[in-house]
Amino acid sequence: MSSIIDAGFVKAFAKLCDDAYNKGWHERNGGNLSYRIKDEELKPYLSQLSFDGEFKPIGVTVENLKNEFFLVTGSGKYFQNVKADIENNVAIIEIDESGSAYRIVWGLASGGVPTSELPTHLINHSIKKEKTNGLHRVIMHSHPANTIALTFVLPLDSKVFSRELWEMMTECPIVFPRGVGVLPWMVPGSADIALKTAELIKVHDVIIWAHHGVFCSGADFDETFGLMHTVEKAAEILVKVLSCGGKRQTMSADDIGSLSGPYKVNINTDFLK
Numbered sequence: 001m002s003s004i005i006d007a008g009f010v011k012a013f014a015k016l017c018d019d020a021y022n023k024g025w026h027e028r029n030g031g032n033l034s035y036r037i038k039d040e041e042l043k044p045y046l047s048q049l050s051f052d053g054e055f056k057p058i059g060v061t062v063e064n065l066k067n068e069f070f071l072v073t074g075s076g077k078y079f080q081n082v083k084a085d086i087e088n089n090v091a092i093i094e095i096d097e098s099g100s101a102y103r104i105v106w107g108l109a110s111g112g113v114p115t116s117e118l119p120t121h122l123i124n125h126s127i128k129k130e131k132t133n134g135l136h137r138v139i140m141h142s143h144p145a146n147t148i149a150l151t152f153v154l155p156l157d158s159k160v161f162s163r164e165l166w167e168m169m170t171e172c173p174i175v176f177p178r179g180v181g182v183l184p185w186m187v188p189g190s191a192d193i194a195l196k197t198a199e200l201i202k203v204h205d206v207i208i209w210a211h212h213g214v215f216c217s218g219a220d221f222d223e224t225f226g227l228m229h230t231v232e233k234a235a236e237i238l239v240k241v242l243s244c245g246g247k248r249q250t251m252s253a254d255d256i257g258s259l260s261g262p263y264k265v266n267i268n269t270d271f272l273k
């Protein structure tokens with residue numbers, strides 16, 4: 001039987017870590033990634049998991065995630081190392097029957113615990129599972145430089161950020177039609193950042209944490225990486241535009257709104273006023 005290391009979802013997880021590291025979004029142990037594994041993906045490998053570990057409290061209750069399995073990066077682990085040594089840098093965790101505790105069933109072979117942002121990831125998975133009827137499975141947190149830079153110069157307002165990023169590239173309103181949510185600086189890994197992010201993720205797929213990074217949700221690895229990439233590229237264009245003395249012309253609110261029909265997306269009209 002083949003090793004779980006060769007499973008398609010494990011390889012895709014490692015590829016995302018490697019690609020995101022190569023983009024420069026994951027210095028040192030920065031960022032974290034989680035994936036809600038499909039039953040049929042895990043089934044062939046159940047005999048390679050170990051179910052004798054103790055359940056530990058998550059710190060929050062995520063009822064609709066009970067008995068689910070997640071592949072998650074380890075706390076203090078580097079994205080840079082995931083591809084070469086997946087077994088020591090990531091873990092598969094199982095959520096218990098109550099949705100309030102987890103245990104490691106595979107990975108972190110030489111010790112360790114899941115990402116410090118685990119409660120944030122799980123609360124937000126819970127909301128996205130409900131809001132997308134189970135479609136969204138990936139949550140990614142990165143430290144992309146241009147998006148972070150903008151949190152020092154733009155007002156920390158979801159509408160302002162959404163409009164500025166949408167205007168930078170015609171694809172943007174199509175790729176993130178609900179816009180981005182923006183939060184002020186908060187302590188990473190805290191209950192407060194988890195709950196405030198959860199409020200915004202009901203509406204948006206992308207949340208910008210001021211002076212820290214980006215938190216985003218998507219259906220699969222390609223889509224989630226692509227979302228992070230699109231946001232960060234728009235931010236890079238805006239940094240260049242501001243460095244060149246600012247906009248001389250741009251897309252109007254009407255231009256942006258006119259993309260909804262042909263591209264069959266529902267662009268957030270609250271942000272077009």
Ligand code: 2HA
Binds near residue numbers: 029030031032117
């Ligand atoms: O180091 O990025 O937000 C992991 C993080 C915490």
Ligand code: ZN
Binds near residue numbers: 030031141142143212
């Ligand atoms: Zn971070």
